[in-house]
Amino acid sequence: MNNEKSVSQHYTHGSLESAILGALKEAGKNPNNLVHADLAGIDEFHIGGRQSTMDLAAQIDLPHGARVLDIGCGIGGASRFFALERGWKIDGIDLTPEYVDVAGRLSRRLGLGDAVSYREASATALPFPDATFNGAYMLHVGMNIPDKKAVFTEVRRVLKPGGVFAIYDVMRESDGEFAYPVPWSSEPATNAIDTAANYTKLLTAAGFKVEKERSRRDFAMEFFRQLRERMAEVQAKGSPQPPGLPILMGASAPQKVANMMGLLQRGVISPTEIISRVA
Numbered sequence: 307m308n309n310e311k312s313v314s315q316h317y318t319h320g321s322l323e324s325a326i327l328g329a330l331k332e333a334g335k336n337p338n339n340l341v342h343a344d345l346a347g348i349d350e351f352h353i354g355g356r357q358s359t360m361d362l363a364a365q366i367d368l369p370h371g372a373r374v375l376d377i378g379c380g381i382g383g384a385s386r387f388f389a390l391e392r393g394w395k396i397d398g399i400d401l402t403p404e405y406v407d408v409a410g411r412l413s414r415r416l417g418l419g420d421a422v423s424y425r426e427a428s429a430t431a432l433p434f435p436d437a438t439f440n441g442a443y444m445l446h447v448g449m450n451i452p453d454k455k456a457v458f459t460e461v462r463r464v465l466k467p468g469g470v471f472a473i474y475d476v477m478r479e480s481d482g483e484f485a486y487p488v489p490w491s492s493e494p495a496t497n498a499i500d501t502a503a504n505y506t507k508l509l510t511a512a513g514f515k516v517e518k519e520r521s522r523r524d525f526a527m528e529f530f531r532q533l534r535e536r537m538a539e540v541q542a543k544g545s546p547q548p549p550g551l552p553i554l555m556g557a558s559a560p561q562k563v564a565n566m567m568g569l570l571q572r573g574v575i576s577p578t579e580i581i582s583r584v585a
């Protein structure tokens with residue numbers, strides 16, 4: 307099986323939409339009358355969830371109406387946030403057909419119309435003409451892509467002059483031993499985690515000027531501390547846990563999260579932002 311097939315298989319759930327709607331219903335939400343906030347716990351498949359999306363958004367200076375590409379959009383959480391909060395028109399692409407399908411279905415339930423649209427594609431071969439977008443972002447996707455040079459070359463091609471490219475990926479901080487599974491990979495073959503220095507080198511070679519780099523390790527440690535605290539409180543009350551990312555990560559979710567936190571604590575990985583612009 308090639309890398310992209312294995313990656314897509316890693317993320318495929320099989321009945322994701324009904325699992326999400328079922329969990330929302332159990333939490334007292336009405337699946338036929340969803341509001342954006344109802345999806346907050348499951349919508350954004352990256353460390354720090356919506357808070358980290360907002361923190362990245364604060365560094366992207368694009369106006370209302372800007373055309374923006376979401377690379378590896380998952381089930382569309384970030385695109386819905388940006389469409390609703392910033393008024394951007396978003397095209398999302400993703401390798402996993404089920405995610406593309408669920409992204410469209412959830413956005414239609416929120417009545418987002420043509421503010422967002424999703425299609426199945428690889429980040430290494432973007433199905434758009436040259437100079438289509440004012441900006442692009444990629445949240446927790448590069449860890450699955452060995453050929454980052456191809457991605458950055460493609461993103462450069464579809465951006466307009468001066469276009470901004472914001473990345474928030476988990477990156478390698480040290481050579482420490484890896485542990486599997488993690489949320490993005492169950493085996494070494496689909497884990498293409500790399501250092502921020504290599505990202506910068508490849509971005510520069512593709513024609514970007516890197517403007518900012520920020521490790522979000524401390525933010526991530528605090529995020530997980532607060533999450534554990536909230537989960538313990540809910541458990542102590544005997545209430546069910548609110549819908550969260552374990553729905554997407556499946557039965558091995560606790561092990562995936564524990565391994566990722568161990569790697570974070572040992573300084574092997576760190577979620578990192580890189581903001582760059584077409585040079």
Ligand SMILES: C[S@@+](CC[C@H](N)C(=O)[O-])C[C@H]1O[C@@H](n2cnc3c(N)ncnc32)[C@H](O)[C@@H]1O
Nearest residue numbers: 350351352378379380400401402428429445450
């Ligand atoms: C951890 S999820 C993050 C999803 C989304 N960006 C978010 O933050 O909620 C990684 C996503 O990257 C997608 N992906 C991985 N490799 C890809 C590639 N080569 N092209 C497009 N999407 C890819 C996966 O299908 C998956 O949806």
